[in-house]
Amino acid sequence: MRRREFIGGTIAAALLSRAGAQPVAARKRLAIYSPSEPSAQMQEDSDNRYYRALFAELRRLGQIVDDNLIVERWGAEKAGAGAPTLVEEVVRSNPDVIYVVGLGALLFKRATSTIPVVALTADPVAQGLAASLARPGGNFTGVSVDTGPSIHGKRIALLREMYPKLGRLAFITLRGAWEGPQGPSVRAAATAAGVEVVPCLVDFPTTEASYQDLIARIRPDGADAIMVGDSPDVMTKRAIIAAKIASIALPAIYPLADFVDVGGLMTYSFDLVELNKRAANNIDAILRGTPPGEIPFYQASKFELALNLRTAKALSLDVPATLLASADRVVE
Incomplete structure (x- = not known):
């Protein structure tokens, strides 16, 4: 009887242990690529109010850093390798979604057609990142900051x-x-x-x-x-x-x-605070399973x-x- 109780207790403990491990296994990975900025600025408590806005909006949407979301930062301290090399490293790390600000979007277009990319960039249609702002197609979405x-x-x-x-x-x-x-x-x-x-x-x-x-x-x-x-x-x-x-x-x-x-x-x-909030919503949608090509690019207007x-x-x-x-x- 005791042996049966022991085996039953062991199985129950194993099941509980496995259940407890599920949130860790379910964590999503966000890679942020901005080689002009130190990685220390890409934080929830950063001096940079734009990144604070990004992470605050992600948290509001249920994407909580170091809980169900792992953030990998590719900033200025890694830029010495050169932008193309750094982009290749990000792609090899195979995150669930990449957030890129500025000119790096074009490098990611050349480097991957499968990893979802949220870009805060100039005209994505002119750059070939999207078929249109309303229906980008492909693996890019984000925020357009180019009004011509x-x-x-x-x-x-x-x-x-x-x-x-x-x-x-x-x-x-x-x-x-x-x-x-x-x-x-x-x-x-x-x-x-x-x-x-x-x-x-x-x-x-x-x-x-x-x-x-x-x-x-x-x-x-x-x-x-x-x-x-x-x-x-x-x-x-x-x-x-x-x-x-x-x-x-x-x-x-x-x-x-x-x-x-x-x-x-x-x-x-x-209003870059607002634009980073918009980007956070796109990141959240991708992490919840929406294909990036179905998420419209937001056009800055304020x-x-x-x-x-x-x-x-x-x-x-x-x-x-x-x-x-x-x-x-x-x-x-």
Whole structure:
């Protein structure tokens, strides 16, 4: 009888042990690829409010880090291997879904046609990532932050309102972005505004010195104002970029609201908190079994204008009342 009780107890313990192990076995794996940013920023408690928004939304949806979701981060400290090599490593790790911000989306298109990818990127249709925004097909979905020439035209118009003498515009961006959809969009917007645009290109991976050297050449080249292009890389190096532009005393408009907090004159930006929440919803849908090709790309449509009045004063600029009234945020 005792032997029967012992065997029964052993079987019950084994079943309980197996049941207890099921949540671990059921964990999903999310790989985040953003080689411009340190992996330490890709956390729930990060200083980066955009990643905080991503993880908070995932948690709200029931995807809880280190519980039912394992997050593998591929950040700046791994970028020395080179982007193509790093992308291959991510693909070999075979996660359930990949989240990629920026230009890396194209590398993943070449590297895998089976692993679901959520991309926060420029025009996914123009890049060949999706058949359409509504029905992407394939293994990509995500958020499109490219509205064609319209956002660049709006930034040029706002900069001209702040600085009416605008005639020759230096445009700072990554070479890969300029050679993709961004370049034609900026050129079209500048032509429509009657402004000459001078591309000022930096090669990835970048350093603070590469931006400093680039910016130092802008005034001698004859530009009278600056526009900085969208990329995670400029977000990471925003303090040094804003400081160097301040040192050459040219008015500039930036792509992310965070720039006004480090001395940037003005920004006209997407609401990246909202966009990361949208990306989190796509990640959640994939983890619950929805094919990425059936999940529409979300098109960014909400924008924010921010101004730094201290910087305007340092540049001897009178901020128009109309511009001040339309600002979503003003740094005094």
